[in-house]
Amino acid sequence: MKNKVLLFLLMCSMYSCSTQSDNLQTYLNGQIDKYYASSALSNYSYIVIIPRKGCHACTMEADAFFLKNKDNDRYLFIFTNLVSEKLLKIEIGYENVNKKNVLIDKIGRFHSSQYIDSEYPLLLTKKKDGQYQCSYLLDSDGS
Amino acid sequence: MGERNNYYRKGANEYTIELVGEKMFLLDSMTAQTVNYMQLLGDTSLAIFNSPMNNICLFDWTTGKEKLKINLHKEGPNAVRGIRGFYFQSKDSIWLYNEWKKELYLVDADGNLKEKRHLQDLLYPIAKQLYSVSPFPQTNVPIRKVDNKLVLQGMNDVISDEVFPAVTILYDLNVSKLDIKNPYPAVYSNKNKINDEWNTFAYRQVPYTLNDKKEIVSGFPASDSIVVYNMNTDSYTSVFAGYSEETNIKPYVPTSRTATQRNYLEQYQYTSILYDTYRNLYYRLVVLPKTDYDLNDAATQHKDLAVIILSKDFKKVGEYQLEHDQYMYINSFVASDGLCINVFSEDDDYLKFKVLKVTKNEK
Numbered sequence: 459m460k461n462k463v464l465l466f467l468l469m470c471s472m473y474s475c476s477t478q479s480d481n482l483q484t485y486l487n488g489q490i491d492k493y494y495a496s497s498a499l500s501n502y503s504y505i506v507i508i509p510r511k512g513c514h515a516c517t518m519e520a521d522a523f524f525l526k527n528k529d530n531d532r533y534l535f536i537f538t539n540l541v542s543e544k545l546l547k548i549e550i551g552y553e554n555v556n557k558k559n560v561l562i563d564k565i566g567r568f569h570s571s572q573y574i575d576s577e578y579p580l581l582l583t584k585k586k587d588g589q590y591q592c593s594y595l596l597d598s599d600g601s
Numbered sequence: 602m603g604e605r606n607n608y609y610r611k612g613a614n615e616y617t618i619e620l621v622g623e624k625m626f627l628l629d630s631m632t633a634q635t636v637n638y639m640q641l642l643g644d645t646s647l648a649i650f651n652s653p654m655n656n657i658c659l660f661d662w663t664t665g666k667e668k669l670k671i672n673l674h675k676e677g678p679n680a681v682r683g684i685r686g687f688y689f690q691s692k693d694s695i696w697l698y699n700e701w702k703k704e705l706y707l708v709d710a711d712g713n714l715k716e717k718r719h720l721q722d723l724l725y726p727i728a729k730q731l732y733s734v735s736p737f738p739q740t741n742v743p744i745r746k747v748d749n750k751l752v753l754q755g756m757n758d759v760i761s762d763e764v765f766p767a768v769t770i771l772y773d774l775n776v777s778k779l780d781i782k783n784p785y786p787a788v789y790s791n792k793n794k795i796n797d798e799w800n801t802f803a804y805r806q807v808p809y810t811l812n813d814k815k816e817i818v819s820g821f822p823a824s825d826s827i828v829v830y831n832m833n834t835d836s837y838t839s840v841f842a843g844y845s846e847e848t849n850i851k852p853y854v855p856t857s858r859t860a861t862q863r864n865y866l867e868q869y870q871y872t873s874i875l876y877d878t879y880r881n882l883y884y885r886l887v888v889l890p891k892t893d894y895d896l897n898d899a900a901t902q903h904k905d906l907a908v909i910i911l912s913k914d915f916k917k918v919g920e921y922q923l924e925h926d927q928y929m930y931i932n933s934f935v936a937s938d939g940l941c942i943n944v945f946s947e948d949d950d951y952l953k954f955k956v957l958k959v960t961k962n963e964k
Contacts, residue, residue, distance in 0.1 A: 541633075548654070571897060
């Protein structure tokens with residue numbers, strides 16, 4: 459598992475979160491502004507986006523991060539690009555899908571086929587201007 | 602390998618296919634319909650691997666109800682994790698394969714670990730091998746046993762200059778040695794760029810079936826032909842088994858994510874090859890190209906499926922395009938009822954199959 463994550467991080471360093479991900483950052487901020495009134499997000503310093511398809515090892519690592527931080531009210535967790543809602547409930551626990559800081563993105567608002575980075579778990583960090591800075595979740599501290 | 606003299610794209614129109622019904626299997630709250638590995642056990646049970654729960658669920662084939670769960674251990678001395686596929690040899694002998702570690706495990710019905718085999722010692726370093734192979738079990742790329750050998754198939758592993766990509770491992774359980782068979786055919790051309798040019802699982806992962814003559818019949822997804830490997834004579838035969846239209850499947854070097862998606866959607870792809878022991882026929886599934894799709898709407902991207910029917914001597918004797926549906930075609934197999942193909946169920950509490958019956962056309 460660690461080897462898979464290290465391989466992923468190596469791939470990230472070679473395809474870093476700068477060029478195409480600037481566009482993804484703009485896209486995600488646009489989706490947040492469009493669909494979620496700022497008052498709904500004011501409590502969250504971080505938004506974690508976890509797609510369910512794509513890099514399986516990455517998803518498992520992201521799920522472990524979720525289970526570790528699910529009770530931290532600074533985090534909003536968005537599960538997107540679903541395989542199925544039932545599978546999500548099995549994987550993260552039925553008891554967790556109804557938490558107030560958990561959002562199931564059934565429509566796929568936080569995933570786009572145009573941006574390869576949206577296939578990986580992402581961390582959005584709120585800036586002073588209210589916009590979010592995008593980075594790979596698994597690049598972060600992980601705590 | 603030699604070509605048999607039976608190249609004929611249209612084939613004889615001796616058989617057709619009709620939908621005879623559906624089979625539904627009721628799933629509990631901890632089992633989802635997204636399954637990558639299943640095995641039909643005779644005509645009595647369907648065994649599926651429930652990856653999130655690390656268990657194997659057995660369902661009664663007739664009633665569709667769950668009758669047994671085999672719970673694999675996640676921790677402790679009997680722990681087996683990262684399972685990709687299994688082979689139900691008998692009730693108390695179940696082979697499991699860990700694709701990442703290249704390990705085989707033998708467990709009993711209580712999940713007790715009886716044996717562990719390390720294939721990586723035999724496969725690596727790749728630079729010292731003639732062939733590079735990485736088994737990747739799926740329902741249509743099953744783990745099977747022929748005499749004392751396990752058949753494991755998948756795709757190539759890492760490629761280097763002196764190593765050829767291949768897809769099949771024959772692992773001798775008695776002497777713990779393996780042979781690698783089925784190198785990629787000529788359509789895959791540049792072996793050093795096989796990962797670059799055929800970079801999706803759709804074209805490198807190779808389905809196969811076994812017949813009653815100890816022959817491994819493989820359907821390379823980019824090739825109109827199938828390859829028949831005889832385990833007794835250690836010989837290969839390539840036989841035309843292609844779609845009625847020119848398929849022109851080509852390698853592709855992606856320029857972008859969306860370009861890769863478009864290339865996949867707009868090309869043919871051969872998938873499952875299945876031997877029907879009840880009717881002495883072969884079925885080869887082919888995924889058809891799609892042009893009317895929206896890359897931002899997954900529902901518009903479901904490709905259609907056709908079935909090519911071959912006689913026991915590999916002569917093309919029929920072809921039939923199935924009605925549009927969301928086919929999970931890697932989960933396809935033959936039962937006494939007919940050809941069974943997994944389809945998406947709107948009700949997430951059911952695993953659903955279409956059952957198709959092959960009938961001989963009246964002359």
